[in-house]
Amino acid sequence: MAEEVLQGLGSEPKFISPKYFYDARGSALFEEITELDEYYLTRTEMGLFDTYLDDMAGSLGEGVCLIEYGSGNSRKIRKLLEAVSPEAYVPVDISNEHLQENARELHADFPALHVYPVCADFSLPVTVPPEVDELTRVGFFPGSSIGNFTPLEARRFLTGVRETVGSGGALLIGVDRKKVVSVLEDAYNDALGVTAAFNLNVLAHINSRLQADFELDGFRHLARYNAEEGCIQMFLESQRDQDVNVAGVTMHFAANERVHTENSYKYDRAEFVELAAGAGFTAEAEWTDEQEWFSIFLLRGN
Numbered sequence: 001m002a003e004e005v006l007q008g009l010g011s012e013p014k015f016i017s018p019k020y021f022y023d024a025r026g027s028a029l030f031e032e033i034t035e036l037d038e039y040y041l042t043r044t045e046m047g048l049f050d051t052y053l054d055d056m057a058g059s060l061g062e063g064v065c066l067i068e069y070g071s072g073n074s075r076k077i078r079k080l081l082e083a084v085s086p087e088a089y090v091p092v093d094i095s096n097e098h099l100q101e102n103a104r105e106l107h108a109d110f111p112a113l114h115v116y117p118v119c120a121d122f123s124l125p126v127t128v129p130p131e132v133d134e135l136t137r138v139g140f141f142p143g144s145s146i147g148n149f150t151p152l153e154a155r156r157f158l159t160g161v162r163e164t165v166g167s168g169g170a171l172l173i174g175v176d177r178k179k180v181v182s183v184l185e186d187a188y189n190d191a192l193g194v195t196a197a198f199n200l201n202v203l204a205h206i207n208s209r210l211q212a213d214f215e216l217d218g219f220r221h222l223a224r225y226n227a228e229e230g231c232i233q234m235f236l237e238s239q240r241d242q243d244v245n246v247a248g249v250t251m252h253f254a255a256n257e258r259v260h261t262e263n264s265y266k267y268d269r270a271e272f273v274e275l276a277a278g279a280g281f282t283a284e285a286e287w288t289d290e291q292e293w294f295s296i297f298l299l300r301g302n
Contacts, residue, residue: 013259
């Protein structure tokens with residue numbers, strides 16, 4: 001973590017990987033974000049699960065091992081576990097405390113389910129436990145988290161998932177669609193400031209893990225849509241000239257200098273189908289809302 005954070009803060013422009021949002025507090029703040037009025041993504045996706053869950057379960061079949069990339073909103077996986085009744089469940093998450101807590105709760109509520117939590121950075125290839133080798137592997141990546149990767153990174157991630165699930169395996173994935181810019185920007189600039197707190201929490205996480213001394217009130221949250229890139233971009237903007245110690249290294253931040261913390265790419269249908277094809281997947285099915293704001297795709301490994 002120290003090597004990665006220092007590399008990012010030593011770059012021009014500066015950046016911090018969004019995976020470091022997710023300590024225990026960051027995970028809790030993101031759960032709050034999903035309940036916000038402006039944040040249409042979760043309620044739209046949940047509506048799709050409510051409407052089309054039987055179709056999704058029927059498409060996945062039996063003898064399944066569900067592999068969830070990022071054990072986030074447990075409401076989604078609970079719906080899927082109830083509908084699919086998989087033989088095993090492998091949650092993968094970088095936040096070990098959050099991962100273990102969710103795994104214990106799910107095992108308590110689904111005592112017949114074999115749960116194998118894996119603490120890992122899922123942007124890299126993931127090794128699943130050998131106990132699931134004989135099962136059909138189905139990845140689960142809801143919430144439009146694929147948008148946090150650049151298109152090149154997204155293709156690498158999907159290629160890694162394809163290697164994990166194998167030929168005939170599948171991936172059920174949420175994808176945020178391109179839409180009116182004001183709707184997109186409001187979703188990342190909520191009136192209550194929860195997204196701002198979530199963004200700033202990455203500095204608190206670095207403070208606790210890397211003996212850093214970021215002052216959170218020395219930075220402010222910014223989020224805007226980049227039409228050329230097709231994504232929302234989030235930044236932390238330094239409010240003054242300041243030096244910060246991170247893992248024994250002094251980093252300088254100029255007044256108004258921005259640290260890039262997250263991208264959230266949005267896709268038209270054709271763009272995402274092409275992206276998946278480049279990673280070895282065929283789009284077998286798609287479920288979307290009436291406004292076509294959000295889609296859930298079932299991808300099948302070629």
